[in-house]
Ligand SMILES: Nc1ncnc2c1ncn2[C@@H]1O[C@H](COP(=O)(O)OP(=O)(O)O)[C@@H](O)[C@H]1O
């Protein structure tokens with residue numbers, strides 16, 4: 001059996017079935033295309049972190065007068081599943097025995113473990129399925145609220161979260177916590193939501209577009225016959241959009257239209273060349289089609305995002321959502337669009353945990369409930385002693401572990417008030 005692309009053998013080898021750790025809190029973001037999962041796995045007693053249980057106000061750093069708290073070491077895990085393969089997600093949860101009855105686990109009591117925070121449309125759509133298959137109740141958290149909470153948390157608490165990407169150069173952006181707001185959050189999921197964020201829990205969804213990640217994947221699948229999203233992204237790497245897109249130079253006899261700031265290589269009309277050429281779809285290379293499509297959608301989102309930033313005088317635009325997938329060409333196109341339309345005034349920034357904002361926000365909402373009074377905002381990303389180089393050549397300081405599925409985990413500590 002294949003579990004989320006991991007064979008049964010590997011599944012066992014990686015210790016997913018007989019995890020020495022125990023899953024305590026878990027949250028889901030069930031979107032139109034993907035299910036995002038964030039869960040905390042505490043380490044066994046006696047471990048380095050567990051020994052660090054604290055009980056003083058200073059040690060916990062609490063400001064609410066609660067002096068009775070413990071610090072739990074472990075890992076915050078991030079996973080994703082395709083929504084159309086929701087059974088893989090259910091199987092995974094079942095293998096983690098997250099729905100298990102009869103045992104108290106790291107601050108979450110038995111009854112609490114049968115209620116999990118969930119956001120996204122699927123929290124409504126699949127509520128009965130979770131109840132039926134796992135006996136679990138989904139406690140619904142608003143999607144926009146979750147996105148904003150996740151983004152705010154990451155921008156404030158995680159080191160090296162936001163970065164710019166231009167001409168193949170990745171540069172991490174130092175975020176000043178006191179100068180974070182306002183900003184525009186553009187979440188590119190199946191569709192696109194644009195949210196003006198003014199503070200913790202203070203936001204307004206100011207725009208959106210239905211031309212998003214679902215459009216890229218849906219049209220791409222039809223036009224290229226690709227079987228997976230990753231295959232489509234891969235194709236776009238090697239394609240040449242100029243074969244299909246009509247450029248300014250194609251219209252202006254190879255010249256720039258400098259009077260209105262358009263170079264001859266700028267796209268005048270996405271897919272426009274296909275009109276005048278007497279060619280069938282089969283005569284175009286799938287990689288060229290994939291590249292044109294990716295460019296068209298990324299460009300369009302970058303432009304709409306900038307226009308909304310302009311509407312509200314916002315200088316910073318953060319892009320999230322799994323459409324991005326850390327894909328160089330996608331980020332480059334969005335960055336160029338924002339840079340072009342703003343005359344270099346605004347900057348596109350990307351988030352390392354791009355697709356997990358909603359799930360993380362839902363996870364954070366545990367702290368609002370009386371139970372465990374989770375101090376998730378005290379999650380601390382552990383920094384390795386030896387910095388490693390990332391693909392963009394910059395220094396990547398955090399201990400992010402990736403497997404083939406881009407399922408990542410962060411070593412962290414979590415404070416629970418007792
Ligand atoms: N493995 C994948 N399968 C399907 N779509 C993917 C995958 N990886 C990235 N994507 C892209 O991410 C989009 C979904 O992003 P996401 O932020 O998860 O939104 P949603 O909440 O709507 O599922 C898809 O529409 C697609 O463009």
Ligand SMILES: CC(C)(COP(=O)(O)O)[C@@H](O)C(=O)NCCC(=O)O
Nearest residue numbers: 031032189190191192193208209210
């Ligand atoms: C409806 C949604 C919020 C759902 O979120 P998603 O699953 O796409 O992440 C999103 O698809 C969206 O904002 N669509 C754009 C709708 C519009 O403003 O035209």
